[in-house]
Each structure stands twice: as structure tokens, then as C-alpha cells.
Amino acid sequence: MPAPSRHDRLSADGPVLDGIPEHGRVPRYYAVKVELLAVIAELGEGAALPTERELCERFEVSRATVRQAVGELVLEGKLSRRQGSGTYVAGPKLVQPLALVSYTEGLRRQGIRPGRNVITLERRVAGRALAADLQVTSDAEVFHLERVLLADEERVGLESTYLLVDRFPRLLEVFDPEQSLYACLSERLGVVFDGAEERVETVLATPREALLIGTNPALPMLLMHRISWGPDGVPFERVRSLYRGDRLSFTTRLGRND
Structure with a gap:
């Protein structure tokens, strides 16, 4: 045989x-x-x-x-x-928790040095879609912060954050765009993150996004949409995060609701 x-x-x-x-x-x-x-x-x-x-x-x-x-x-x-x-x-994928923690905190827990390259920092009108998410009028002003996310100097994602100007009028005075935004909001401006709604989907990067992240446009990406609110239940932030699917994975802990 x-x-x-x-x-x-x-x-x-x-x-x-x-x-x-x-x-x-x-x-x-x-x-x-x-x-x-x-x-x-x-x-x-x-x-x-x-x-x-x-x-x-x-x-x-x-x-x-x-x-x-x-x-x-x-x-x-x-x-x-x-x-x-x-x-x-390739090395093992980075693991980010699906929780109310910042990108910075998530990487530091793994012994990885986070970093950011600022692409856009502007003040603009919200527009209809963003205004609906933040429950404001379409002519309300927001801060728009767009940054390439780094992990030990490797480009792994692109993040766009929108914050209401009326809620954070002193943001540009106290915030260093290359540092953790969440740390600034909580430590310098006293913001309490009470909850968030997050949606994850797979997409392909646009040519611009692929160029900024330094990836092949044909590689799958993980797209995350998050809306955050404080103890009053009123949303004040919307985040769009695009991560390399070949370099990041996400984890969460589930429990039974009795």
C-alpha cells in the first residue's frame, strides 16, 4: 500500500x-x-x-x-x-479593544508605541449627515481632525474625528494634535465618556486613503464608525477610523444580560 x-x-x-x-x-x-x-x-x-x-x-x-x-x-x-x-x-496583528479606550491606550497596553501624523485640522460647518449624528443644526460648526495612525512608526490606519465647537471652544488652545485626543478631552477639558455606539464593516480604501496609509488599495480595510456621548446622553463626537485589515484585529468581552 x-x-x-x-x-x-x-x-x-x-x-x-x-x-x-x-x-x-x-x-x-x-x-x-x-x-x-x-x-x-x-x-x-x-x-x-x-x-x-x-x-x-x-x-x-x-x-x-x-x-x-x-x-x-x-x-x-x-x-x-x-x-x-x-x-x-509578518508579525502578529495588533489587537484593539472594542471599548471606551483610546487608540493610544489600546496600543500601550501591548507594549507598542503609538503615534500620529496630522493631515487635517480645521474648523468647518457640520453639514446635514454629521449634524444628524450629533443632533445639531446643519450650520453648526465642528472641529475636524484627520490623522494617520502609527504603531511603532508603522502606518496602520487613518482617523477622522469631528467635535462640536460649541461644546469644546478651547480645544485648539489645549490640544496637541500628535498626542492622545481622549487624554486631552478627559484630563484638560473634563470630558466624561459615558457611552458610544460603534459599527464595524469591511471596505476597500480610496486611492487617497491608500496613499496616506501606505497600503495596497486592493487590501481589505476595517472601517469603524463611532458616536460618543456624555452622562447627559447628548452626542458630542463622531469618529471614522479606517484600519489595515492585515495589521489589526479587534476584541471585546461579552456577558449575558440577565
Whole structure:
């Protein structure tokens, strides 16, 4: 009786099982993808992946098959491509809590240095959609702060925050745009965040967003919309945060409502 092939062995258990279609045949690229996961684990973070030619010879498959397997691992954030250099094993994704904590606090808890590059800081009229979210008239003025989010100097997201001018008239006097906005609001302006509503969806970045974040426009992004309010229940902030899906994940803790 012949020994089981590599693909037979893999399809018996583990990740390949999840990729088996109804007809029972494991797609060749998917079997290679699982083999690559083992290679990635052996190489370790930051190591260069073998060349396409080497992988084709190792797995006895075509370049197209290798490219499809590698491409999916790039989309999933397990590999990263560097233009003119090659493909490398990516580090673990950053984890942000879905809670009333700032981006800064979330990263510092993981021992990661947060940073921001200011793109826009302006005073503008709210307009109809924003006014509806903040429960004000459309001609009310808001501060608009747009910043590229950094994690240990790596660009990982783009955040746009809108705050009511009437609620925070001294904001520009006390706020350093490269520091934590939430820390400024709570420590300098006495703001209490009592609650927020957040919605998460997957999108593709616009050409401008992809350029600012430094990512491929074809990579999936995580888009978060948040409206925050204080103890009086009146909303005072709207935030639109766009994160790289290959570099960030989110976590929350759920409990049973009795």
C-alpha cells in the first residue's frame, strides 16, 4: 500500500479541512497555503520567504498556484510584500479593544508605541449627515481632525474625528494634535465618556486613503464608525477610523444580560 501523499496527509485534519469544498477535492493552492503556514512558523517573524521558483520546486506546483497561496496569506496579514525586496513573514496583528479606550491606550497596553501624523485640522460647518449624528443644526460648526495612525512608526490606519465647537471652544488652545485626543478631552477639558455606539464593516480604501496609509488599495480595510456621548446622553463626537485589515484585529468581552 503506497504511503499517503503530502496532500492526503494534510487533508485528513487541520486547516485544510476547512478548505475542502463539497466535492471533496482539496484545491491545490489551498494545500500549498497550509504548507506555507508551516514554513512561516519555522522561519519566524521578519524572515524572508523563499523565492517563487524555490517554492514551486519544493511543492511541485506552478507559479500561478504559489502566487495564489502567497497572495491569500498577504491578504490575511501573515506575509507582507516589500517592493523591490521580496516577501517576508509578518508579525502578529495588533489587537484593539472594542471599548471606551483610546487608540493610544489600546496600543500601550501591548507594549507598542503609538503615534500620529496630522493631515487635517480645521474648523468647518457640520453639514446635514454629521449634524444628524450629533443632533445639531446643519450650520453648526465642528472641529475636524484627520490623522494617520502609527504603531511603532508603522502606518496602520487613518482617523477622522469631528467635535462640536460649541461644546469644546478651547480645544485648539489645549490640544496637541500628535498626542492622545481622549487624554486631552478627559484630563484638560473634563470630558466624561459615558457611552458610544460603534459599527464595524469591511471596505476597500480610496486611492487617497491608500496613499496616506501606505497600503495596497486592493487590501481589505476595517472601517469603524463611532458616536460618543456624555452622562447627559447628548452626542458630542463622531469618529471614522479606517484600519489595515492585515495589521489589526479587534476584541471585546461579552456577558449575558440577565
